[in-house]
Amino acid sequence: MNNFVFYNHTKILFGKGQISAISDELTDDSKILLLYGGGSIKRNGIYDQVTEALNGFEYYEFGGIEPNPSYEKCMKAVDLVNDNGIDFILAVGGGSVIDAAKFIAAAAVYDGEDPWDILAHNEPVEDALPLGTVLTLPATGTEMNGNAVITRAEFKEKLSFTSALVLPLFSVLDPEVIASLPKIQIANGITDAFIHVIEQYLTYPVNAKLQDRMAESILLTLIEEGPKVLQNSADYDAGANFMWCTTMALNGIIKSGVPEDWSTHQIGHELTALHGIDHAQTLAIVLPGVMKVMKESKKDKIVQYAKRIWQIENTDTNVTIEQAIAKTIAFFESLGIKTKLSDYKIPITTIEEIVERMEERGSVNIGENKLIGIDEIRKILKSRF
Amino acid sequence: MNNFVFYNHTKILFGKGQISAISDELTDDSKILLLYGGGSIKRNGIYDQVTEALNGFEYYEFGGIEPNPSYEKCMKAVDLVNDNGIDFILAVGGGSVIDAAKFIAAAAVYDGEDPWDILAHNEPVEDALPLGTVLTLPATGTEMNGNAVITRAEFKEKLSFTSALVLPLFSVLDPEVIASLPKIQIANGITDAFIHVIEQYLTYPVNAKLQDRMAESILLTLIEEGPKVLQNSADYDAGANFMWCTTMALNGIIKSGVPEDWSTHQIGHELTALHGIDHAQTLAIVLPGVMKVMKESKKDKIVQYAKRIWQIENTDTNVTIEQAIAKTIAFFESLGIKTKLSDYKIPITTIEEIVERMEERGSVNIGENKLIGIDEIRKILKSRF
Numbered sequence: 072m073n074n075f076v077f078y079n080h081t082k083i084l085f086g087k088g089q090i091s092a093i094s095d096e097l098t099d100d101s102k103i104l105l106l107y108g109g110g111s112i113k114r115n116g117i118y119d120q121v122t123e124a125l126n127g128f129e130y131y132e133f134g135g136i137e138p139n140p141s142y143e144k145c146m147k148a149v150d151l152v153n154d155n156g157i158d159f160i161l162a163v164g165g166g167s168v169i170d171a172a173k174f175i176a177a178a179a180v181y182d183g184e185d186p187w188d189i190l191a192h193n194e195p196v197e198d199a200l201p202l203g204t205v206l207t208l209p210a211t212g213t214e215m216n217g218n219a220v221i222t223r224a225e226f227k228e229k230l231s232f233t234s235a236l237v238l239p240l241f242s243v244l245d246p247e248v249i250a251s252l253p254k255i256q257i258a259n260g261i262t263d264a265f266i267h268v269i270e271q272y273l274t275y276p277v278n279a280k281l282q283d284r285m286a287e288s289i290l291l292t293l294i295e296e297g298p299k300v301l302q303n304s305a306d307y308d309a310g311a312n313f314m315w316c317t318t319m320a321l322n323g324i325i326k327s328g329v330p331e332d333w334s335t336h337q338i339g340h341e342l343t344a345l346h347g348i349d350h351a352q353t354l355a356i357v358l359p360g361v362m363k364v365m366k367e368s369k370k371d372k373i374v375q376y377a378k379r380i381w382q383i384e385n386t387d388t389n390v391t392i393e394q395a396i397a398k399t400i401a402f403f404e405s406l407g408i409k410t411k412l413s414d415y416k417i418p419i420t421t422i423e424e425i426v427e428r429m430e431e432r433g434s435v436n437i438g439e440n441k442l443i444g445i446d447e448i449r450k451i452l453k454s455r456f
Numbered sequence: 457m458n459n460f461v462f463y464n465h466t467k468i469l470f471g472k473g474q475i476s477a478i479s480d481e482l483t484d485d486s487k488i489l490l491l492y493g494g495g496s497i498k499r500n501g502i503y504d505q506v507t508e509a510l511n512g513f514e515y516y517e518f519g520g521i522e523p524n525p526s527y528e529k530c531m532k533a534v535d536l537v538n539d540n541g542i543d544f545i546l547a548v549g550g551g552s553v554i555d556a557a558k559f560i561a562a563a564a565v566y567d568g569e570d571p572w573d574i575l576a577h578n579e580p581v582e583d584a585l586p587l588g589t590v591l592t593l594p595a596t597g598t599e600m601n602g603n604a605v606i607t608r609a610e611f612k613e614k615l616s617f618t619s620a621l622v623l624p625l626f627s628v629l630d631p632e633v634i635a636s637l638p639k640i641q642i643a644n645g646i647t648d649a650f651i652h653v654i655e656q657y658l659t660y661p662v663n664a665k666l667q668d669r670m671a672e673s674i675l676l677t678l679i680e681e682g683p684k685v686l687q688n689s690a691d692y693d694a695g696a697n698f699m700w701c702t703t704m705a706l707n708g709i710i711k712s713g714v715p716e717d718w719s720t721h722q723i724g725h726e727l728t729a730l731h732g733i734d735h736a737q738t739l740a741i742v743l744p745g746v747m748k749v750m751k752e753s754k755k756d757k758i759v760q761y762a763k764r765i766w767q768i769e770n771t772d773t774n775v776t777i778e779q780a781i782a783k784t785i786a787f788f789e790s791l792g793i794k795t796k797l798s799d800y801k802i803p804i805t806t807i808e809e810i811v812e813r814m815e816e817r818g819s820v821n822i823g824e825n826k827l828i829g830i831d832e833i834r835k836i837l838k839s840r841f
């Protein structure tokens with residue numbers, strides 16, 4: 072097992088009716104920014120529950136955070152924060168709204184020239200406003216980690232940063248929010264969480280037995296409960312299991328002491344930036360290519376994954392790996408997630424464009440062994456047409 | 457799944473050489489109490505590593521915390537704390553030293569008449585000194601929770617309290633400490649962690665799929681790695697897996713959203729208080745009795761446990777339960793832990809003494825369903841002679 076530091080102070084308030092508890096988590100004299108997205112929370116009743124809990128607090132609203140939240144929009148919220156002395160951000164939404172909240176929290180008190188440098192040049196976050204979240208779409212795990220991904224439309228760039236300073240103080244996870252979600256968002260959420268686990272699991276063995284089994288626990292639960300939620304989004308227990316899986320997939324527990332990959336995400340981000348494909352869909356496209364092209368270095372873990380997740384036991388390792396990839400693809404497709412670039416009508420010229428962008432940015436030699444270079448990225452993408 | 461709140465801010469520093477990192481976690485002008493036990497840390501090099509890390513800090517030493525730490529000894533440390541304006545407690549030891557540190561941290565700033573009331577009358581902890589830990593004996597999980605158990609010799613009482621205010625700020629988990637442990641302490645640690653999981657798992661199903669699988673992950677890893685550590689305590693990887701299991705067994709993750717039992721602990725504490733039997737040994741004695749006597753209300757989970765942990769699949773539920781109990785006993789015995797009261801030469805009169813004490817204290821109607829009353833406690837203990 073590798074050495075590790077685990078630290079996660081987000082307080083999780085999980086279950087029916089927990090939105091009302093946020094008033095106990097806020098400081099009486101806070102000036103709060105209530106941040107949300109396209110307004111679905113006004114249709115499904117969450118907005119009403121939140122504003123009822125905020126009754127008596129001083130708060131300002133900023134709506135309209137878009138999927139793949141933009142730097143440009145976030146900076147407008149930063150102006151609102153600074154013009155009004157806002158000192159707490161309450162993000163009510165999915166991954167996009169919460170990620171935006173994290174960037175706004177850091178940008179509002181950023182000491183340098185342009186907060187974009189936090190993303191583009193890895194400038195360290197030295198300070199940030201405190202934030203809390205009400206999660207309305209289980210998927211990214213952002214409600215219990217310090218990561219955020221922000222897009223800058225003018226540069227077609229989608230970049231991320233991580234800081235313990237933007238870890239939410241609290242997050243409300245009420246599975247009842249799932250009932251009003253469109254099927255595609257549920258399918259995306261299941262896929263996203265599944266591949267988050269894969270990025271921290273399908274690498275090489277370091278004899279971290281508990282972490283492996285915990286990662287497998289999440290995968291097995293997503294496979295068992297995901298389809299139930301998709302079938303009936305009002306199934307509270309299935310939704311609760313799905314929701315807790317998405318949070319546990321990326322809160323630091325399963326990555327403690329093990330190698331991490333993240334090449335599927337890095338390549339996938341390019342597909343979103345260039346073609347606007349949903350984040351989870353890009354992952355479902357890229358992952359099978361990563362498994363195929365990197366099968367030599369991932370062999371031991373793919374065999375373990377094949378056996379423990381898909382009950383595949385074949386004496387021929389190559390056959391086992393092929394079957395594991397096929398099962399993985401079939402799972403995403405069963406959720407309604409297409410897994411080939413051609414399914415999204417992406418032109419073959421995209422490959423060279425992505426390779427060039429990643430090379431320019433120095434995003435090569437990625438993956439747990441830094442073995443994924445230009446050639447491998449090219450092969451991974453080619454294998455997905 | 458039940459509603460839950462999960463909140464755990466302890467920073468875990470895990471791995472070889474992490475003791476030196478404690479200097480980064482302490483405030484420069486802190487006055488520190490270095491708390492330890494019988495002095496084994498002076499023989500195995502841990503004391504030297506800790507004092508080297510404390511070089512430049514102002515610290516006071518208090519050694520001699522005994523197994524089943526006593527109120528009397530803790531109160532002497534409280535005097536040292538208050539006489540010297542100590543404002544941070546660094547516990548270097550196993551569960552006993554860390555539990556003592558928690559009680560000292562709360563008692564030193566206790567506002568009421570006698571800090572014993574925190575234990576005897578559940579007086580709330582309103583404030584506590586901050587504390588950190590260096591774990592030298594993986595077992596109780598106290599390094600990442602807010603629980604402590606303290607014994608008062610004069611009353612033959614062993615009582616517990618829980619407060620988020622005594623959650624350690626940081627805990628160093630260096631698996632190298634395991635190499636110098638006596639076999640019995642390792643066996644006790646494996647047993648203790650195993651039964652901590654059982655208390656949060658072997659209840660009744662609430663469709664909490666991920667929590668169940670995570671609990672099972674810990675049990676399977678303890679079964680796989682525990683014997684390796686016992687065989688060769690210098691096996692770093694096996695020790696690391698064992699150590700991380702003991703922490704994860706009781707840090708709040710697996711209990712989130714599920715019922716809890718704890719009757720084995722409550723009955724076991726009486727055996728320690730009256731006869732001085734090691735904590736883990738009392739649990740190994742009592743648990744099979746709880747499984748047997750409460751098999752009707754625990755049936756569904758015992759069958760799941762039998763299948764997923766011991767690969768027992770029998771069409772007759774009663775046979776499955778009998779086999780699961782037998783496997784559980786065999787596991788403890790394989791570690792060298794005796795599981796019958798008669799093995800410890802405990803007289804049969806103990807049963808009525810325990811029943812009386814628990815009745816007096818109101819510790820009846822215990823367990824996840826509050827179904828364990830006087831008769832059940834009597835039956836549980838009788839079944840273990």
